[in-house]
Amino acid sequence: MKLYGYFRSSTSYRLRIALELKGLPFDYVPVNLVKSEQKDATYTARNPFGSVPLLEADGRDRAQSMAQLEWLEEAHPQPPLLPGDLEQRFTARELAYAIATETHAVNNLPVLKYLKDPLGASQDQVDEWYRHWLARTFTPMEERLAQLGTGEFLFDTPSLFEVVLIPQLYNAHRFGLDFTPYPHISRIEAACLALPAFQRAHPDNQIDSPEYSGQEQTI
Amino acid sequence: MKLYGYFRSSTSYRLRIALELKGLPFDYVPVNLVKSEQKDATYTARNPFGSVPLLEADGRDRAQSMAQLEWLEEAHPQPPLLPGDLEQRFTARELAYAIATETHAVNNLPVLKYLKDPLGASQDQVDEWYRHWLARTFTPMEERLAQLGTGEFLFDTPSLFEVVLIPQLYNAHRFGLDFTPYPHISRIEAACLALPAFQRAHPDNQIDSPEYSGQEQTI
Numbered sequence: 001m002k003l004y005g006y007f008r009s010s011t012s013y014r015l016r017i018a019l020e021l022k023g024l025p026f027d028y029v030p031v032n033l034v035k036s037e038q039k040d041a042t043y044t045a046r047n048p049f050g051s052v053p054l055l056e057a058d059g060r061d062r063a064q065s066m067a068q069l070e071w072l073e074e075a076h077p078q079p080p081l082l083p084g085d086l087e088q089r090f091t092a093r094e095l096a097y098a099i100a101t102e103t104h105a106v107n108n109l110p111v112l113k114y115l116k117d118p119l120g121a122s123q124d125q126v127d128e129w130y131r132h133w134l135a136r137t138f139t140p141m142e143e144r145l146a147q148l149g150t151g152e153f154l155f156d157t158p159s160l161f162e163v164v165l166i167p168q169l170y171n172a173h174r175f176g177l178d179f180t181p182y183p184h185i186s187r188i189e190a191a192c193l194a195l196p197a198f199q200r201a202h203p204d205n206q207i208d209s210p211e212y213s214g215q216e217q218t219i
Numbered sequence: 220m221k222l223y224g225y226f227r228s229s230t231s232y233r234l235r236i237a238l239e240l241k242g243l244p245f246d247y248v249p250v251n252l253v254k255s256e257q258k259d260a261t262y263t264a265r266n267p268f269g270s271v272p273l274l275e276a277d278g279r280d281r282a283q284s285m286a287q288l289e290w291l292e293e294a295h296p297q298p299p300l301l302p303g304d305l306e307q308r309f310t311a312r313e314l315a316y317a318i319a320t321e322t323h324a325v326n327n328l329p330v331l332k333y334l335k336d337p338l339g340a341s342q343d344q345v346d347e348w349y350r351h352w353l354a355r356t357f358t359p360m361e362e363r364l365a366q367l368g369t370g371e372f373l374f375d376t377p378s379l380f381e382v383v384l385i386p387q388l389y390n391a392h393r394f395g396l397d398f399t400p401y402p403h404i405s406r407i408e409a410a411c412l413a414l415p416a417f418q419r420a421h422p423d424n425q426i427d428s429p430e431y432s433g434q435e436q437t438i
Contacts, residue, residue: 048359049317060306066285066320067312074305086293087279093286098268101285105324114351119340132333140267 001026004043004054006033007206010104010167011065012053016201017163018069022076030208033109066100069160081160088155091148095141096164103137103168130175134168138182145184152191158198166192170203220245223262223273225252226425229323229386230284231272235420236382237288241295249427252328285319288379300379307374310367314360315383322356322387349394353387357401364403371410377417385411389422 003019003026005012019026031037031052038050046061047054055062058075062068073081082089105111107130115121115129148154154161169189172179179186192198204211222238222245224231238245250256250271257269265280266273274281277294281287292300301308324330326349334340334348367373373380388408391398398405411417423430 044359048362049321049356050359051321060309062309062313064313064316064320066316067309070289070312071305071309074308086290089293090279090281090286090290093289094281094283097283097285101283101320101324102268102270102327105320106330108321110355111325114348115338119334119338119344119348121338125338129333129338136329137268140263140269143267 002029002056003027004029004031004047004056005052005206006031007203007209007212009033009052009109010171011051013167013170013201013203014065014163015053015055015068015072016206017158017166017198018072018081020197020201021081021158021163022072022079024072024076028206030206032208066097069163073160079157081158081163083155083159092154092159092161095144095154095161096159098137098141099164099168103133104164106133107171127175130171131177134172134175134177138172138177138185142182142184145188150184150188153188158192158195162188162192165189166198221248221275222246223248223250223266223275224271224425225250226422226428226431228252228271228328229390230270232386232389232420232422233284233382234272234274234287235425236377236385236417237291237300239416239420240300240377240382241291241298243291243295247425249425251427285316288382292379298376300377300382302374302378311373311378311380314363314373315379317356317360318383318387322352323383325352326390346394349390350396353391353394353396357391357396357404361401361403364407369403369407372407377411377414381407381411384408385417 001019001024003012003015005015005028007030016028031043031054033052037043038052043054044050047063049063051063053065053068055068062071069081082092112126112130115126121129145154153159165185166189169185199205203209206212220238220243222231222234224234224247226249235247250262250273252271256262257266257271262273263269266282268282270282272284272287274287281290288300301311331345331349334345340348364373372378384404385408388404418424422428425431
C-alpha cells in the first residue's frame with residue numbers, strides 16, 4: 001500500500017495509526033500542502049477531492065479518511081479497530097464520528113484559510129474558533145467517557161475512536177487548548193502515546209517533518 | 220424505535236430516509252431547534268452532544284447520525300444500504316463521508332450562526348460560504364460519478380450515499396445552488412425523490428413542518 005499524506009494533516013495521521021495498529025506495511029509519500037501539491041493535476045487525476053490522505057491499495061486510489069478506515073477494517077479485519085459486539089461498535093463510532101464531523105471538519109485547513117480570506121478573521125479569531133469547536137465536542141465526549149467507565153482505552157485495545165482522537169489532540173495542543181476539564185481524554189491520550197504504533201505514526205516521525213531525525217522517537 | 224429530530228435538519232432527514240428504506244417502523248418526535256429544545260437539560264441528559272437526531276433503539280439513546288446509520292446497517296441489514304461487495308461498499312462510503320465531513324459539517328446550523336455572531340458575517344457572506352463548500356465537494360463528486368458510469372442510483376438501489384446526498388441537496392436548493400454543472404447528481408436526485416420512502420422522509424411531510432398537511436405528498 002501507498003499512503004499519500006502530510007505529516008501534520010490529522011486525517012493522514014489517522015491512517016498512519018490504523019495501518020500501524022494493523023501491522024500493515026505501507027510506503028508513505030509526502031504531499032506538501034503548504035506548496036498546494038494536493039491541487040496538482042497529476043494528483044487530482046487520482047483524487048478529484050484534492051485532499052490527503054490518498055490510499056493506494058488493492059489497485060485503487062481511495063479518498064476520504066473515514067471511508068478508508070472503514071474499508072481497512074473490512075479488508076484487513078485483524079487486529080480489529082471495531083470490537084465484535086454490536087453495541088461496542090456503535091460506541092466507538094459515535095465518538096469517532098463526533099470528532100470527524102463536528103470537530104475536525106470545521107477546523108480543517110481549508111476552512112481556517114477561508115475564515116481569513118475572504119472573511120477577514122484575525123489569527124486570534126481563528127484560534128478562538130478552533131478552540132470553540134474542540135470544546136463543543138470534547139465536553140460531551142468527556143461526559144460519555146465518564147458514563148462508560150473507561151480505563152486506559154475506550155475498550156481493551158485502541159479502537160476507531162482512538163485512531164481519530166489522537167490526531168485531534170495533537171492539533172488541540174498546538175492551538176493551546178486547556179486540558180484540565182478532560183481527564184478521561186487525557187488518560188486515553190497518555191496510554192496511546194506510550195504505544196510504538198502511535199509513536200511511529202506521530203507527525204514528528206514522518207520524513208516530511210522538520211522534526212524528523214530518522215530515528216523512532218519517544219513522544 | 221423513536222427518532223428525535225427536526226423536520227429541516229439534514230441529519231434527521233438522513234435517518235428518516237434510512238428507516239423508511241429499511242421498512243422499520245418508528246415514532247418521530249420533533250425537537251424544535253429554533254426554540255433550542257436540543258439544549259434542554261432533559262434532552263442533553265440523554266444526548267450530551269445536544270444535537271439531533273437522537274435515535275432511541277434497543278434500549279439505548281444513540282447520537283451522531285453517521286454512527287446511527289452504520290449501526291442500523293449492522294443491526295437491521297435487510298434491505299442493505301451498503302452492497303455486499305467490498306469495493307462497492309468503499310465507493311458508497313467515500314461519497315457519503317465526503318458529504319458528511321466536507322460539506323454538511325461545515326454548513327451545519329451552529330457553524331452558520333457562529334459566522335454571524337461573533338464573527339460578524341453578513342447573510343450574503345453566509346450564503347456564499349454555504350455554496351462554496353457545496354461546490355467544493357459536489358464538483359469532484361460529479362467527476363467520481365461520471366467515472367463510475369452510474370445510472371439512476373449509485374448502484375442498483377439507494378445506498379448510504381443517497382441517504383446522505385438527498386438531504387444535502389434539499390439544503391442546496393434552499394441556498395440557491397446552480398445545479399447545471401451536476402447532471403449525475405441531479406439524475407440521482409430525481410430517481411430518489413420518485414420513491415415513496417424518500418417522499419415520506421421529506422421535511423415537508425413531517426408533523427413539525429409548516430408545510431405538513433397530514434397527507435403524503437408527491438414532491
